[in-house]
Amino acid sequence: MESVTWLDKMEKLINSLARIWGTDEFISISKAHISGVSYKTAGDHMIELLEDIAESGVRVRVNATLNPAGMDLKYWSEMGIPKDFAEKQIRLVRAYEKLGIKLSLTCAPYFAANPPKLGETVAFSESSAVIIANSLLGARTNRHGNLEALAAAIIGKVPKAGMLLDENRVPTVKVFVEQDFPNEDYYGLLGIILGEKLSSDDVPLFFFKKQPLFNQLRLLGAALAASGSLALFHVASVTPEAIKNRNFQQELSDIEKITIELNELEEARERFFQEPERIDLIAIGCPHASFREIVVISKLLKGKKIRDDIRFWIFTSRVVRNSLEKRGILKELEKKNVHVFADTCMVVAPIESLGVKGVLTNSSKAAWYIPKFSKGEIRVGIWSIEKILLEFSERI
Amino acid sequence: MKRILEYTGEIITPWSGVLRGKALVSKQKISFLGDIDIKTGVIVDPKSDIRGISVRGKILIFRGGRGSTVGASIIYGLKKRGNSPLAIITVETDPVVVAGAIFSEIPMVSKVSEEILMTTNTNDFVEILSLDGKRALIKVFKKWNP
Numbered sequence: 138m139e140s141v142t143w144l145d146k147m148e149k150l151i152n153s154l155a156r157i158w159g160t161d162e163f164i165s166i167s168k169a170h171i172s173g174v175s176y177k178t179a180g181d182h183m184i185e186l187l188e189d190i191a192e193s194g195v196r197v198r199v200n201a202t203l204n205p206a207g208m209d210l211k212y213w214s215e216m217g218i219p220k221d222f223a224e225k226q227i228r229l230v231r232a233y234e235k236l237g238i239k240l241s242l243t244c245a246p247y248f249a250a251n252p253p254k255l256g257e258t259v260a261f262s263e264s265s266a267v268i269i270a271n272s273l274l275g276a277r278t279n280r281h282g283n284l285e286a287l288a289a290a291i292i293g294k295v296p297k298a299g300m301l302l303d304e305n306r307v308p309t310v311k312v313f314v315e316q317d318f319p320n321e322d323y324y325g326l327l328g329i330i331l332g333e334k335l336s337s338d339d340v341p342l343f344f345f346k347k348q349p350l351f352n353q354l355r356l357l358g359a360a361l362a363a364s365g366s367l368a369l370f371h372v373a374s375v376t377p378e379a380i381k382n383r384n385f386q387q388e389l390s391d392i393e394k395i396t397i398e399l400n401e402l403e404e405a406r407e408r409f410f411q412e413p414e415r416i417d418l419i420a421i422g423c424p425h426a427s428f429r430e431i432v433v434i435s436k437l438l439k440g441k442k443i444r445d446d447i448r449f450w451i452f453t454s455r456v457v458r459n460s461l462e463k464r465g466i467l468k469e470l471e472k473k474n475v476h477v478f479a480d481t482c483m484v485v486a487p488i489e490s491l492g493v494k495g496v497l498t499n500s501s502k503a504a505w506y507i508p509k510f511s512k513g514e515i516r517v518g519i520w521s522i523e524k525i526l527l528e529f530s531e532r533i
Numbered sequence: 534m535k536r537i538l539e540y541t542g543e544i545i546t547p548w549s550g551v552l553r554g555k556a557l558v559s560k561q562k563i564s565f566l567g568d569i570d571i572k573t574g575v576i577v578d579p580k581s582d583i584r585g586i587s588v589r590g591k592i593l594i595f596r597g598g599r600g601s602t603v604g605a606s607i608i609y610g611l612k613k614r615g616n617s618p619l620a621i622i623t624v625e626t627d628p629v630v631v632a633g634a635i636f637s638e639i640p641m642v643s644k645v646s647e648e649i650l651m652t653t654n655t656n657d658f659v660e661i662l663s664l665d666g667k668r669a670l671i672k673v674f675k676k677w678n679p
Contacts, residue, residue, distance in 0.1 A: 141638055149635045153545055157626050173602060182571065182606040185613070186636065282602035284632045 143193040147288040154285060155296035162297040168200045168253060169290035170246045170261040171238060173283030175207035175485035176226040178510070184225065187232035190287075195236070197290040202241040202249065204263045204283075205425070205452075206230055207486050209478040210242070216478060217491045238290070242480035243454035245355075245425040247274055255377045258301055260289035264362035265355070265424050265502060271369040272358055273351060275377035277301045280368050300368050306378065308342035308371055308385050310335065310393045317347050318399075320521030324353045325501025326402040328360025329409060334395070337366035341395075342385060344373045352430055359424050359502035410504050412518035413495025419443075419525055420483035420496055422452030423503035428460055431477065434522065435466055441530040442473035449529070455479040473533075483507060489514050497525060538652055538673040542622065542645035544663060546634045552661040554619045556673070557591035559583045560650045562625075564600030565607040565633065574616030583655065592659045593618035594649060597625030598633075608633025620661055622671060624650065642669045649673070 155161060173179045207226050208218040218226075234240055241249060244263055253259050253276035261267045262281040270276040279299040281289065289295045299305055312331065318324065331341060341361075349357075354372065361367040371379040379385065421434070431451055443449045451470075458479040461467040467477060483496065483503055489511040496517045498504055504517040520528075559582050563569070568578035574589040588611070598604060608630070611617040620640040623630060624647045634641035642661060649671070653659070658674040 146635050146638075149546070150632055153631050153635065154628065156543065157628065157631070178601070179603055180566075180606070182610040183603055186606040186609045189609075282605075282628055282632070284602055284605050284636075285628060288632075 143190050143195045144291070147195070147291045150285065150288040151292050151294065151296070155298070158296050158298035160296050160298045163294040164258050164297045164301060165294050166199055166258050166260045166289055168202070168246075168259040169197065169286050170202045170204065170259070170263060170266050171233070171283055171286045171290065172204040172262040174204045174229065174233065174242065175481070176222060176229050177207040177485055177487045179229060181225070184229050184232060187229065187236070191232050191235035195291055197237045197287075198293045199290050200251075201238040201290040202243075202246040203230075203233055203238055204242070204244055204266070205482045205485055206242050206480050208481050210480045212478060216486065218487070219490060222487060222490075236287070241454065243425045244482065245269075245427070245454065248425070248427060248454065249456065255381070258295070260286050260295050262286035264366065265359035267368055268358040268362040268370065269355055269424070271300060272371065272376055273354055275381070280366065305338075306340060306369060307388050308392065309339045310341050310395060311389065312341045312343045313394065313396045314343065314345050315396065316399045320523060321353045321356060322499045322501070322519050322521045323399070323402050324349065324357040325360040325499075325519065326405045327397060328357045329364045329501050329505065330397070330401060330405045331395075332361050332363065332365025332367065335365050335367065337368070339365075339367060340369045340371065341367075342371045342373060342379065342389070348375055352427060355424050356500060356502075359500065360505065363502040363505045406519055410519050411516050413497070413516040415495050416497050417448065417493040418483070418488060418496045419447060419449045419529065420452065420498045420503060421450070421500070421522065423482055423484060423498065423500035425482065426451050426453045426457070428457045431457070431461060431470075432466065434475065434526070435470055437523070437526050438473050438475070438530060440532060441526075442533045443475055443530055445474060447474070447529050449475050450483070451475060451477045452482040453477060453479060484510055499525065536675040538675060540645050540649050540671040540673070541664070542642040542669055542671065544667055544669050545626070545631055545641035545643050546639060547663065547666065548620075548640040552592070552620050552640055554590065554592045554659060556653050556655060556657045556659045557583060557586060557588055557593050557618070558650060558653050558655050559595040562596045562599040565598065565604030565629070566601045569607065569611070571607055571610045571614065571616065574611055586655070587616070588618045589616045591618050592620045592622065592661070594622040594653055594659075596650060597623045598627030598630035600629070602629050602632070604629045605633035605636060608639070609637045612637035612639060622649070622661070642671065645671065
C-alpha cells in the first residue's frame with residue numbers, strides 16, 4: 138500500500154466520480170460536511186480506514202464539519218451509553234479530528250458561523266444537510282457519501298455536475314397545499330408522502346397559503362430527503378432561488394401539478410408510523426433543534442414540568458447547548474425533566490441498547506429512520522410538540 | 534474445446550500487466566456491509582447466489598454495489614486481512630465500491646455489458662488487460678464439453 142499515497146487515492150476518487158457523472162470539469166468547494174461519525178453506523182472498519190488515512194499525514198484543505206456521533210461526548214454516561222461503545226466512538230471522532238475536521242458533531246452545519254450562502258458550492262454528505270443547504274440557503278451541493286465528502290475536503294474540489302448546474306435546479310413539479318397545517322409535524326408528513334411519489338431527481342416547487350417558517354421547512358426537507366432521496370426543493374416567494382427566479386414562471390409552462398390535502402397527510406401518519414404501545418423516549422431535534430426552538434419549548438412549559446416517568450430528550454449542537462447553559466435555560470429545563478444532549482441524535486445513538494422500544498417525536502425523518510436503524514425493534518409515533526407537551530406534562 | 538468471450542469496460546483502479554484468475558460470478562448487487570464476512574471473505578448473505586463462497590483471490594464479477602457507504606471500509610478491511618478479490622468487475626458503477634477499490638488498490642473495471650453476468654460461470658478462467666489506460670479488455674475462457 139506504500140506505492141500510492143492517500144492524497145493520490147483521494148484525487149482518484151474525485152476523478153472517478155467525475156467520470157461516473159459524465160464530466161471532466163471541476164469546481165472548487167468552500168466547505169465540506171462529513172457523515173459516518175457514529176460508531177453505531179460506521180463500525181470498527183471505518184475506524185481502521187480513517188486511522189490509516191489520518192496516519193498518512195493527509196489533511197483537509199477546506200473548512201470541514203462533522204455530522205453527529207453516536208453519543209454526547211461529554212455526557213455519554215448520563216445517556217446510559219455503554220463504556221465499550223464510548224471508547225470506540227471517541228477513537229472514531231479523534232481520527233476525524235486528526236484529519237483537520239472540526240468536531241461540530243451536528244447535522245445542521247448551516248447554523249454555525251459563516252453558513253453557506255446563495256450560489257456557494259460546497260460538498261455536503263447527510264441527506265438533510267444537503268437538501269436544506271440547497272433549498273433554504275440556495276447553496277449548491279450534490280448528495281455525497283461520507284468518503285466522497287472527505288475526498289472533496291482533502292482535494293478541495295468536486296465534479297461540476299448534478300445539483301451544481303442551473304438546469305438541474307429548475308422545478309420539475311408544482312405542489313399546491315391549499316389548507317393550513319394545524320401543526321409543524323404536517324410538514325414532515327408532506328415530505329414523506331412526496332418522497333414516495335417523486336423521484337430523487339425531482340425538484341418540487343411548493344405553493345403554501347401561509348408563509349412557512351425556516352424550522353418548519355427544515356422538517357419538510359429532512360423528510361423529502363429521507364423518504365425520496367431528494368436534494369432540492371423550492372417554496373414560491375420564500376426560498377432564495379424561488380425569489381431570485383421570480384418563482385420560475387418563465388420555465389414552468391406544463392410541468393406536473395400535484396395538490397395535497399390534509400387527509401392524505403393524516404392517512405400517511407397512519408400508514409407509515411405505528412404508534413408504540415409504550416413510550417420509553419420522547420425525542421426532539423431531528424434535524425438538530427435550534428436555540429429558538431428549545432426556548433419555545435421552555436416557554437410552553439411555564440408552570441409545568443414533564444412527568445418524572447418520562448425520558449424527554451432534546452438533541453442539538455454543542456454550540457447551542459453551551460448557549461442554553463450560559464443563559465440559565467438549560468438548568469430551567471433540567472428542573473422540568475427536559476434533558477438536552479449535544480453531539481448526537483436519536484437516530485444514530487444506540488438507543489435500542491438503552492432499552493428503548495417506543496419513541497415519540499415530532500420529526501418524520503426520525504420516525505422514518507429509527508425503525509430501520511434498530512432492525513425494526515423500535516416503534517415510533519409522530520406527534521406535534523404541542524400535543525406531546527399537553528399529554529406528558531403536569532403542573533408544578 | 535475452448536471458447537473465448539471478450540468484453541470491455543472502463544478502468545476505475547489501474548494495475549500493471551495482465552490479471553489472471555478464476556471468476557466468481559453473482560448476478561445480484563452486493564452490499565459489502567452486511568453481505569460478507571471480513572475475517573474470511575465469505576459471502577454470508579442468505580439471499581446471495583454466491584453465498585458460502587469466499588471472494589479471496591477471485592475475479593469478482595457482479596452487477597454492482599448497493600447499501601451503505603460503510604461498505605467501502607469493509608472492502609478496505611478485506612484487503613488488509615488478505616481476503617480481498619484479485620479484481621472487481623461490475624456492470625453498474627456504485628460510488629461505494631469505487632471508493633473501496635481505490636482505497637484498497639484493488640483493480641476494478643466497470644460499465645461492462647450485463648451480458649457478462651449471463652455468460653460467465655464461477656470458476657471460468659478470466660484475463661483482464663488494459664487497452665489504453667482508460668479501457669480494459671476482459672477475456673473469459675469457456676470450457677465447452679460437447
